[in-house]
Amino acid sequence: MQNDKMSPAERFTAFLSGKPVDRFLCVPLILNHAARVRGVKVGEYNRNGRLMGECHAAAYRRYGHDMIAIFSDTAIIAEAMGTELYYPEDDVPRVERPALADPKDRSRLVTSDWAGRGKLPVFYEAIRAAAEALHGEAPIGCCVPAPFTTAACLRGTDHLARDLYRNPALAHELLALSLEAAKQFAGRIMDAGGVPVVVDPVATGSVLGRKQFETFALPYLKPLHAHIAARGFPVILHICGQTARTLDPMADSGAALLSLDDISMAEARDRVGGRVALMGNVRPAQTLLKGKPEDVLREVRDLCEIGRKCQAGFILGSGCEVPIASPPEKIDAMMAGVREFGRM
């Protein structure tokens, strides 16, 4: 890409080993938006691994971002465990029927061998297809829903929230099961050459307090992160929403990189930026969907300034998924901004 002296893969490797890079890495979370770039409906994209991989390769050719992130929805592991999803024609699938809405009815809960179930195999295929198209030029990330988020999709979020008080044993049982499934899925992703990106949107500080996070989310993130680190892969954790209250335990989870959303990046840097790398947080809806390219540039400039003082490293990212309908020129502006303001 223009003015760049390193390929995204070279930059990623250098970043992880603490070696010099030509500029900040830029990883807008282009997830389902990749379907738009390739001109297919989201409903086709998310059940066809080859097509999904091609969409992300096409998005990379279009934008030149520093890591692709293969993703459909945050219920994929719960789906492999028995939750039923509804598939809109051109939007993100959503939970239709949680596997364990009634804890007495366990007939639909799948308790082992999840990696080949639901649409999980779609992702192994997508990683392989993207790898064929990219020839090692850019790293390939693939999202792994964390145990708390999976448990919420198994029970229904409001049921799980009440379980934390009324039936903590059931919550822990589902969390432990969800952890095993996440480890299996992450293992298969790594086998295929993908970098697991752990996502835990339900364990956000917008829903949980710090103590609840430490009791019900953190103990299941840690072993998942250790499982990924043991294979020599970088551990990336994304939690969107407000995370000011849960930032410290997030930084203690064994993650090497935290992807953040609704929090002041300067505050995050001052609190945990010395021990964990940070990524974020151009506003997805207000700026990438609704703002002007100048708004994107302004946010990128401010974030790059903050990022320069992140001791453990900084990656420019979007706070959460780039909205499917984001105009491409906004993502172009992010890339142009990082080349202008993020040079080393």
Add this chain to the structure above:
Amino acid sequence: MSNSALLEELARAVVQMDEAGAAAAARKALASGLDPFVAINDGLSVGMREVGRLYDTGEYFVPEILICSDAMNAAVEILKPHIRRAPGHEPVTIILGVIEGDVHDIGKNIVKIMLDASGFHVVDLGRDVSAERFVQAAREAKRGLVGLSTLMSTTMENMGKVVSGLSEDGLRKDFRVMLGGAPCSEAFAREIGADGFGRNAKEAVELAERLSASLAMKSV
């Protein structure tokens, strides 16, 4: 037991997430002749507003709000059949729902709980609600507020359809429209012709109160 002690007991049971205690306090209130309407408004709702404050200051979170509201509802179920007289003035109706295409309703449920506790009559349409259903509910309610929520940027645009649907039906002047949810903003509310945006449950209640006042002024 004095009325004020009974009211305090009702409020405390809600704040302390004590469902059995709230039910017991409600029965005690009935037995001692406390007006059930007063028990709800000056007891349970006071407790729920305190819960809202604790949420706002970061002492309570979503799980606590849900359990507290379960305690409140357990007591309301006991008191409600005994309400004899109509309240002094009709409460303002707010039609609430998550817009079509989105099923994330935790935020909407929290806002509903807090609006309930603040004396609004909440018509909850649930999640994945079409613009047509919002407009139909508005037609039935005749006047009041409409609260739209979404967590997803893909479904934001559907909110504009509710505003234009109300206009087409000639209902817009009798309703105030408010938005909630992470991707929305005050600017977006203005863009689609809505009347305001609440960033969290506390702001949503304050906004609903402000918009109700403006609705009442307009009708004079």
